[in-house]
Amino acid sequence: MTLRLLPALGLTAALGLFLPAMPSQAAPQSCDRQCMNQIVNDLVDSMVRHDPDHLPLAAVYQATENSHPAALGMMTMWRTITKAGKPDFVAIDVPAGQAYIETQVNEGGELSVLWGRIKVVDRQITELELFMNRSRGDHGFSFSAEKLPENLKTWMNPPAGRKKATRAELEELSQSVFATNSTYTIELGENCSFIEAGSHVVDPGLDDVPPPAAPAGSPARDPNAPLGCIFPPNHPTDPQAREIVIDEDLGIVVDAAIVPGTVFPYPFYGHMLSAFIPNEMKEPGVAQQAWFERKLAQGKGGLLKPMPATGDAMHVLQVYDGKLQGLQINVHVGPPDMKSLWVKP
Missing domain, CATH: 3.10.450.50 (Nuclear Transport Factor 2; Chain: A,)
Structure with a gap:
């Protein structure tokens, strides 16, 4: 019997009848x-x-x-x-x-x-x-679910004629938020909004300490007025901080970190509540511990014992016109020595 050879093209087509089709990789x-x-x-x-x-x-x-x-x-x-x-x-x-x-x-x-x-x-x-x-306890200080929609409305509707920050500029800001060593600086906007868990931050101060004297020529600080934005150098740090979002359209940067701290008893408009203070913010922590000891010496009761804790935090900042226009600190307070499951080992 003579074996008849198929032309190359015909052989390829014939083999195609018997070979399984290769799955296509969807883009x-x-x-x-x-x-x-x-x-x-x-x-x-x-x-x-x-x-x-x-x-x-x-x-x-x-x-x-x-x-x-x-x-x-x-x-x-x-x-x-x-x-x-x-x-x-x-x-x-x-x-x-x-x-x-x-x-x-x-x-x-x-x-x-x-x-x-x-x-x-x-x-x-x-x-x-x-x-x-x-509640305030979940966050550690300020909290207002009720006022959140109103307080965040301006963040989502920045001025139409603003000068937007570039992605590179927002990246530079992001890298400074929880940096352990940074020389980054930015000018604060005149109406920079400082918000924690939906609430403008109001701190009436310790109930036995007079408010600090205002600089010469400046009006005294109203203890019931919202605080303005605060930016480095006084901030918690985390070498494993994560960049969550760079939103070039809204000029928003979001970074996440783990922040060790202490939950102290805290006076708030006549109520003995509590506040989470990061350990690296030493001056407020020292002042709060001294206040606690003064109250104990006076025989005051109903004070929470200072206890270690950890804040799982995301900081949100907004920049346009070359200035910081808003700062949000969102924290969920957990047990001491907590680690983030989202940080790669």
């Missing part, structure tokens, strides 16, 4: 600003509906709620949130595929502050780092 789908906004909206909506299963989750995702890991269906916020509107604050970093969210939510009639970040790859959620602050 990753990019997620622009509108796409990221929609995923954030869907995230909050799923909490109200108590239904995380229809979110675009990656085949394997990572998630934490108030610093501890859990599947979304096991998280408390997907069980307790009963009402929420369009998110009050969203900063988006399209190149990094990350968004920071901060918004008021309703838990059966009680208002709380939801905040944190999500990461999106190929239009799927791969990471969720979420926090819920329900």
Whole structure:
């Protein structure tokens, strides 16, 4: 029998009848600003509906709620949130595929502050780092879920004619937020807004210490007026701080860090409450310890013993027109010596 050779092209075609087709590799789908906004909206909506299963989750995702890991269906916020509107604050970093969210939510009639970040790859959620602050104690000092929407409105609506910071300028700011050694400086805007957990920060001061004297020619500080922005050098540091978002459109930078501190008893308009003070902010800590000892010597009761704690923190800053226009400090207070699951070993 004579073996007849097929032409090369015919042989290739014939083999194609018997070889399995190679799967095509789909190109990753990019997620622009509108796409990221929609995923954030869907995230909050799923909490109200108590239904995380229809979110675009990656085949394997990572998630934490108030610093501890859990599947979304096991998280408390997907069980307790009963009402929420369009998110009050969203900063988006399209190149990094990350968004920071901060918004008021309703838990059966009680208002709380939801905040944190999500990461999106190929239009799927791969990471969720979420926090819920329900009181001053969760945050450590100022707190107002009620006033959050009003206080954050200007952040989301900066002046149309502003001079935007470049990404390189925002990166430089980001690297200084928790830096252990930085010479970075920036001018403060005249109306720079200082907010903690939705509330403008008001500190009436220690109840047995007169307010500091105002500089010559300046009016005395009103202890009931919101504090202005404060920026380095007096700030907590973390060599493992993480950059969460660089939002070039809104001029917003978000960075995360772990901040060791102490929860001290604290007087606040006649009530004996408490305050979380970072250990690196030595002057306030020394003053608070001295106040505690004075109260003990006077026989005062109902004082919380100073106790070590850790703040899981995200700082939010806004820059335009070459000045710092806003500073937010969002913290969830946890036990001492806590570490972040999001920091790579």
